[in-house]
Amino acid sequence: MKKFKPKKRLKPEEYIDGVLKGNRVILSRAITIIESNLESDKKLAKEIIQAVLPRSGNSIRIGITGVPGVGKSTFIEAFGKNLVGKGHKVAILSIDPSSQRSKGSILGDKTRMEELANLEGAYIRPSASGDTLGGVANKTGETMLLCEAAGYDVVLIETVGVGQSETAVHGLTDFFLLLMLSGAGDELQGIKKGIMEMADMIVINKADGDNVKKSELAKLQYQNALHIFPQSESGWVPVVSTASSTKNIGIDHVWDKITDYKKLVLENGYFVKNRNYQQIQWMYNNINEELKRLFYASEDIKGHLRVFEKEIVSSKISPVKAAQLLIKEFKNSILKSE
Numbered sequence: 001m002k003k004f005k006p007k008k009r010l011k012p013e014e015y016i017d018g019v020l021k022g023n024r025v026i027l028s029r030a031i032t033i034i035e036s037n038l039e040s041d042k043k044l045a046k047e048i049i050q051a052v053l054p055r056s057g058n059s060i061r062i063g064i065t066g067v068p069g070v071g072k073s074t075f076i077e078a079f080g081k082n083l084v085g086k087g088h089k090v091a092i093l094s095i096d097p098s099s100q101r102s103k104g105s106i107l108g109d110k111t112r113m114e115e116l117a118n119l120e121g122a123y124i125r126p127s128a129s130g131d132t133l134g135g136v137a138n139k140t141g142e143t144m145l146l147c148e149a150a151g152y153d154v155v156l157i158e159t160v161g162v163g164q165s166e167t168a169v170h171g172l173t174d175f176f177l178l179l180m181l182s183g184a185g186d187e188l189q190g191i192k193k194g195i196m197e198m199a200d201m202i203v204i205n206k207a208d209g210d211n212v213k214k215s216e217l218a219k220l221q222y223q224n225a226l227h228i229f230p231q232s233e234s235g236w237v238p239v240v241s242t243a244s245s246t247k248n249i250g251i252d253h254v255w256d257k258i259t260d261y262k263k264l265v266l267e268n269g270y271f272v273k274n275r276n277y278q279q280i281q282w283m284y285n286n287i288n289e290e291l292k293r294l295f296y297a298s299e300d301i302k303g304h305l306r307v308f309e310k311e312i313v314s315s316k317i318s319p320v321k322a323a324q325l326l327i328k329e330f331k332n333s334i335l336k337s338e
Contacts, residue, residue, distance in 0.1 A: 009033070009040075009041075009044065010026075010029070012044060012047045012048060012051070014026070015029065015030045015033065015044075015048050016048055016051045016052060018030070019048070019052055019146055019149050019150050020052060020055060020149060020150070022089075022150045022151045023150075024123060024150075027123070027146060027147070027150050028125070030048055030146055031125060031143050031146060033045050033048065034048070034049070034139055034142045034143060034146070035139055035143075045142070048146070049142055049145060049146075052145065052146060052149035053145065053149075055148070055149040056144075056145040056146075056148040056149045057145075057148060057275070058148055058153060059091075059144075059147075059148045059152060059153045059154055059155045060153070060154055060155070060174055060175065060258065060262055061144065061155045061157065061172060061173040061174045061175070062154065062155065062156050062157070062173055062174070062175045062176075062177060062258065063157050063158075063159070063166075063169040063170055063172065063173035063175070063176040063177065064076060064156055064157070064158045064159070064169075064177045064179065065158065065159040065165075065166050065169065065176075065177075065178055065179070065195065066178065066179030066180065066205070067179070067180060067181065069181070070179045070180060070181055070205050070206075071179070071205050071206055071245055071246075072158060072179055073113055074205075074245040074246060075179055075203070075205055075243070075245040076092060076113060076116070076156060076158060077113040077115060077116045077245070078245040078246075078248055078251050079156070079245075079251055079254065079255075080092060080113070080116045080119075080122055080156065081115065081116055081119065081122075082248070082251045082252065082255065083154050083255065084116075084119050084121040084122055086255075087121075088121065088153055088154045089121045089122075089123075089151050089152045089153055089154070090116075090121060090122045090123070090152060090154045090155075090156065091122075091123045091124075091125070091144070091147035091148075091150075091152035091154070091155045091156070092113070092116075092122070092123070092124045092125070092156045092158065093125050093126075093127065093140055093143055093144060093147070093155065093156070093157045093158070094125075094126045094127050094157070094158050094159075094160050095127045095136055095137065095140055095157065095158070095159050095160065095165050095168060095169055123147060123150075123152060125143060125147075127139065127140050127143075136168070137168040137169075137171070137172060137285065138282065138285055138286055138289060140157065140168075140172065141172050141282055144157065144172065155173075157169050157172055157173055166194075166195050166198065167194075167198075170198045171278055171281060171282075172278065174262070174265070174271065174274065174275070175200050175201070175258050175261055175262070176198050176199055176200050176201075177199070177200065177201050177202075177203060177254070177258075178195065178196070178198075178199040178201070178202045178203070179202075179203050179205050180202055180203070180204055180205070180218065180222065181204065181205060181206060181218075182204055182206070182207070182211050182214035182215040182217070182218040183214060183218065196225065196226070196229070197229050199226075199238055200232075200234075200236060200238055200239075200261060201238060201239050201240070201241070201254070201257055201258070201261075202222050202226070202238065202239075202240045202241075203240075203241055203242070203243050203250070203254060204218045204219055204222070204240070204241070204242045204243070205243055205244070205245060206244060206245070206246075207242035207243055207244050207249065207250065208244035208246065208247045208249065212242075215242045216242065218242075219240045219241065219242055222240045223240045226238050226240070233270065234261075234264070234265050234268075234270040234274070235264060235265070235268050235270065236261050236264055236265065239257050241253055241254065241257070295330055298330060298333055300329060300330075300333050301326060301329065301330055301333075304325075304326055304329055305326070308322040308325070308326065
């Protein structure tokens, strides 16, 4: 079997200079470094991130999620093209926890957004494959920082999978957008209350042709449903609107509402407060992921895990007791290495 050899790396300053100049090729190569699990690349990634950090943070970070079949890619392409047309630079990043099982690529979204991908002011990148959603979210966050340093002032982070990915995206963004379809009665039963609570805006997509009346009805039903949730700490009252991505209807309105939101939270201080909170949580996420990596990489632990697995199955030891002994062994191995 042929041993994998990473592409020849540039000097740290070449990555840093390329990113800060908005060079898309260098940006992509720098993101590859961030996604890499090679120890040498991890050191290089930290150096790049630290150097560009002062130039990051100057974007509006928008999380986008939606039920299957809602037309997310079509919406993002229409929305992205609209923003580029207004003079913005737009980066689209994706988190897809389902790819952890299949190891599949979500680059299909890039081909479905072909027109947007070909625009000079747009950049599309799928999330890195990782062992956990926390790891993927951390790397997506670092990718976001690089994109901001490269001059992208709007970052769209979309969830491709379902479940905890929405929470991960919400923890990375300033504004959370939920795409839905008409027929709200059915959808209201199927969508998790937690996702509805996170939404700053709900957009009923595919509101064209025969769907216009149904979409307006859905809009009213969602507006009524949102009233049952307590007011957000941001002071923002979530809004519901309709849109047609294919007909380019209602896309401007979505951006207007995001602009209104940003104005409000900048004035009342919530924007900075939320960003600060997310930064601290990001630190804890990184600690958790690194501890997990060190634990499972330990040769002592690997050996003990196999033994305890057999003992748990044969009822010789409880899972709780096994976990406690493994943690104790891990602590001892750390103390020995000091």
